[in-house]
Amino acid sequence: MAPMPPPSAEAVRGALLGVIDPELGDNVVDLGMVRATTIDGSRVEVEIALTTAGCPLRAQLMKDIKLRVGSVPGVDDVKVRMGEMTPDEKKGLMARARWKIRDNAPETDIPPTARVVAIASGKGGVGKSSITANLAATLAARGLTVGVLDADIGGYSIPRMLGVESEKLAASEDKKILPIEKKVGAGLLKVVSMGAMQGAEEDEAIMWRGFMLNRAVQHFLEDVRWGAGDLDYLLIDMPPGTSDVQMGLARMLPRTEMLIVTTPALAAQKVAARAADMARKGYLRVAGVIENMSAFTCEHGASYPLFGEGGGARLAEQIGAPLLGSIPIDPAVALGGDAGAPAALAASSTVAEAFAALAERIVTDAIPLVEMKDCTARLLDQVEAALGPTGA
Ligand SMILES: Nc1ncnc2c1ncn2[C@@H]1O[C@H](COP(=O)(O)OP(=O)(O)OP(=O)(O)O)[C@@H](O)[C@H]1O
Numbered sequence: 261m262a263p264m265p266p267p268s269a270e271a272v273r274g275a276l277l278g279v280i281d282p283e284l285g286d287n288v289v290d291l292g293m294v295r296a297t298t299i300d301g302s303r304v305e306v307e308i309a310l311t312t313a314g315c316p317l318r319a320q321l322m323k324d325i326k327l328r329v330g331s332v333p334g335v336d337d338v339k340v341r342m343g344e345m346t347p348d349e350k351k352g353l354m355a356r357a358r359w360k361i362r363d364n365a366p367e368t369d370i371p372p373t374a375r376v377v378a379i380a381s382g383k384g385g386v387g388k389s390s391i392t393a394n395l396a397a398t399l400a401a402r403g404l405t406v407g408v409l410d411a412d413i414g415g416y417s418i419p420r421m422l423g424v425e426s427e428k429l430a431a432s433e434d435k436k437i438l439p440i441e442k443k444v445g446a447g448l449l450k451v452v453s454m455g456a457m458q459g460a461e462e463d464e465a466i467m468w469r470g471f472m473l474n475r476a477v478q479h480f481l482e483d484v485r486w487g488a489g490d491l492d493y494l495l496i497d498m499p500p501g502t503s504d505v506q507m508g509l510a511r512m513l514p515r516t517e518m519l520i521v522t523t524p525a526l527a528a529q530k531v532a533a534r535a536a537d538m539a540r541k542g543y544l545r546v547a548g549v550i551e552n553m554s555a556f557t558c559e560h561g562a563s564y565p566l567f568g569e570g571g572g573a574r575l576a577e578q579i580g581a582p583l584l585g586s587i588p589i590d591p592a593v594a595l596g597g598d599a600g601a602p603a604a605l606a607a608s609s610t611v612a613e614a615f616a617a618l619a620e621r622i623v624t625d626a627i628p629l630v631e632m633k634d635c636t637a638r639l640l641d642q643v644e645a646a647l648g649p650t651g652a
């Protein structure tokens with residue numbers, strides 16, 4: 261393979277736009293925390309200024325910057341240097357934070373501590389919705405609060421797969437959309453789908469084209485009230501042929517990370533690679549690959565690779581993202597989807613084990629939970645107090 265050209269400054273900046281300081285609630289670029297980025301061939305050095313040097317969030321930010329910038333094509337090595345903000349830099353940060361609070365209503369109610377994960381593929385029918393529903397259920401069963409946003413406006417299937425299709429979205433007093441809630445073990449699902457809007461019927465073909473589609477997804481991102489603070493993951497089930505919605509998402513929510521679903525077949529791998537390309541054009545991080553419809557194992561233990569073999573691993577290699585899991589073909593997935601009882605929640609089965617392993621990999625490594633419990637210091641308050649009440 262030809263050597264990769266060095267990354268552009270724009271791509272590095274794009275990746276940094278996805279790094280959120282969970283306590284200050286904005287990305288590190290707009291917060292003025294990025295002092296400098298130096299690109300030297302495939303090595304990138306990022307210098308970050310923190311409000312206070314001691315916060316445990318330091319490690320989190322460091323890891324996020326390494327993951328995000330490290331996934332930019334052409335980057336092999338990321339160095340992060342952290343310093344403490346000068347009083348002038350703190351003033352700038354406060355001005356920005358105040359401006360946001362006063363003049364600019366938050367664009368979205370998604371808490372800064374939530375990880376936003378879009379599940380996409382180049383091609384339809386590979387199991388995006390099945391993966392989204394089962395992964396959401398598995399994460400919730402671990403005790404997490406998981407939002408599920410069905411961005412497949414015209415072909416929604418999430419409400420049925422999660423067994424909430426008889427429920428409709430409600431509105432809060434201030435006319436925000438309240439997600440449908442469903443308890444799973446110690447955790448909670450919060451589901452939003454066009455299929456749960458008043459008046460929508462599943463078999464009614466809704467013809468949405470690019471612009472309208474984007475407006476609908478934007479509406480969901482802006483107007484859903486997710487509830488205070490405790491959303492751990494927001495999974496977004498992407499429609500097939502993702503370009504419009506994907507680019508829209510990149511613009512509206514650059515912190516989104518992508519999981520690319522493919523089947524083991526070579527052809528599927530090629531289209532999936534295009535989806536990964538699209539993600540990167542929008543500077544979204546591709547956090548990993550999930551292979552779906554891997555070999556079917558019959559009751560006698562023989563393995564049948566009905567849709568080929570190795571597509572997930574090849575795609576992962578090709579796009580330079582890890583293969584996070586393989587979900588076997590199992591009629592239980594389809595049956596569970598129709599019955600609204602995700603197969604991943606079955607007491608013991610190969611499919612349930614595969615989803616448990618996938619969830620574990622995501623939570624601990626690929627898209628780790630944002631840990632705030634060690635960081636109780638309210639930085640904004642501290643900075644404000646240090647600068648005095650007028651600050652600016
Ligand atoms: N691992 C699996 N084993 C068996 N059946 C599966 C598996 N994954 C998905 N299916 C079935 O394949 C069909 C397509 O799956 P699904 O709707 O999740 O795909 P999709 O990528 O979301 O499709 P679309 O592009 O139309 O949104 C469904 O009938 C589903 O039940």
Ligand SMILES: [Mg+2]
Pocket residue numbers: 388389390412415417497498499
């Ligand atoms: Mg789907």
